Every structure is written in C-alpha cells, then in structure tokens.
Amino acid sequence: MRLDLTKLREGRLEERFEIGPDHPVLEGYDFEIREPIGVDVELVHPAQRTFVMTARIRGTALEPCRRCLVPTAVEIDETFRTVFQEPGRDAEESDEPGDDDIVWIDRGAAGIEIDRQVRDRLFLETERYPVCREECKGICPVCGTNRNEKECSCTVETVDSRWGELEKLDLGEKG
Ligand SMILES: [Zn+2]
Ligand SMILES: [Zn+2]
Structure with a gap:
C-alpha cells in the first residue's frame, strides 16, 4: 500500500486499499479473512515536510470462539492517525527522530509506504479470543x-x- 505523493492535489490525497486474504500484510495474522479488509486513507499536507495520514480499517475477520471453537466474526473498525515527516535541512530542527508519533520519510520522497502502519494497527486492535455469543x-x-x-x-x-x-x-x- 503506497501513497503516491505526486497525486497530492491542493495538499490532499484520498486512497482506498483492499487487503485480500493473500495480502502480504496479513502474514502472521491468526485470523481468517474471507472478505477483503478495506483501508480508507486520507493524507493531508498541512505544512512543509509534514504529511498527516488518517486511515480507517474496516472489515470482518474470523477466529474460533474461545469457548466452543466455532468460527466467530470479529468486526474491525479502527481509525488511526500517523504523522510522516521529512527531515529538515538543518540540524537545528527540533523534531527528534525516534519520536513514536512521527514516522520519518526520505527527503523528497515520491511516495509513502504504509503497510507497516496498517499492519501494526490491525494486529494490535483486532480483539483476540472472541466469544461467539455471551451465553455460549x-x-x-x-x-x-x-x-x-x-x-x-x-x-x-x-x-x-x-x-x-x-x-x-x-x-x-x-x-
Ligand atoms: Zn462459542
Ligand atoms: Zn461431557
């Protein structure tokens, strides 16, 4: 999943991606995916060197019920934000590389790769060990x-x- 910065129009870019069952992002993901998971991305460019991505991940994954093992749908609907930043020319820049909230990209990059961010969020936020129903x-x-x-x-x-x-x-x- 790559955001093409040459497609920014008036500092804005919208993109929709689909993560099918065979998508490399899902490697190591224990859930079963039958329908592609949708990723709606909006990228804005509010200041020089700064790109702010808002991404919404939506879909359904299946995992065995923790009590009866029947495949159970887990709804995913997560919105998250990531700030991408190009390093400045001067060492005096106050932004500290290593800040958790900022992802550094190459200066003058033509695109931003977002697999890592989407993957991390998806893995983190999918509720584990679901119950098929409360009275199971x-x-x-x-x-x-x-x-x-x-x-x-x-x-x-x-x-x-x-x-x-x-x-x-x-x-x-x-x-
Ligand atoms: Zn159950
Ligand atoms: Zn028995």
Whole structure:
C-alpha cells in the first residue's frame, strides 16, 4: 500500500486499499479473512515536510470462539492517525527522530509506504479470543461435546478461568 505523493492535489490525497486474504500484510495474522479488509486513507499536507495520514480499517475477520471453537466474526473498525515527516535541512530542527508519533520519510520522497502502519494497527486492535455469543456454553473438557448443541452428563468444576488466574495472583501475594 503506497501513497503516491505526486497525486497530492491542493495538499490532499484520498486512497482506498483492499487487503485480500493473500495480502502480504496479513502474514502472521491468526485470523481468517474471507472478505477483503478495506483501508480508507486520507493524507493531508498541512505544512512543509509534514504529511498527516488518517486511515480507517474496516472489515470482518474470523477466529474460533474461545469457548466452543466455532468460527466467530470479529468486526474491525479502527481509525488511526500517523504523522510522516521529512527531515529538515538543518540540524537545528527540533523534531527528534525516534519520536513514536512521527514516522520519518526520505527527503523528497515520491511516495509513502504504509503497510507497516496498517499492519501494526490491525494486529494490535483486532480483539483476540472472541466469544461467539455471551451465553455460549463451550465444549465439555471431559468428553468434548459442544454443549451448545447437546448436554452431556459429565461432572465438571465450573470455575471461570479468569477467577482462577486471580486466585493464583492472590496466593502469590500472600506467599
Ligand atoms: Zn462459542
Ligand atoms: Zn461431557
């Protein structure tokens, strides 16, 4: 995904990209994509050497429900902003390279590559371990029956794992 700076008109550029299931940006992404994820980008050029990108990532990804493992849709709708900056000619410039909010680009660059920013945001913001529905009963840990579909007769300690984690923490503090 590349923003062509030669296409800036009156300091503004709009672009739409689609991330299909085979897009290299998705390498290492655990979710399954069936429909392309849309990326709507607006780039403005409010000052010399400064480009501000606002990008909206929208789509649906599928991940197994954390309780019953049925593929579950995870809606993605994230808007984020990144400032791209060309370094100044003088060392006196106050902008410190290394500032998290600023991405430095080559002086006089004809384009800006945004795969990295989109990827980081997508990976960061996609909610992990979804639940297919709040009342999902999950899979019986003893016999493997999907308890949404069928009741089984196993006796299972029904302690929510989150409380289990808290209890461990408590013990750790006392010990
Ligand atoms: Zn479920
Ligand atoms: Zn069972």
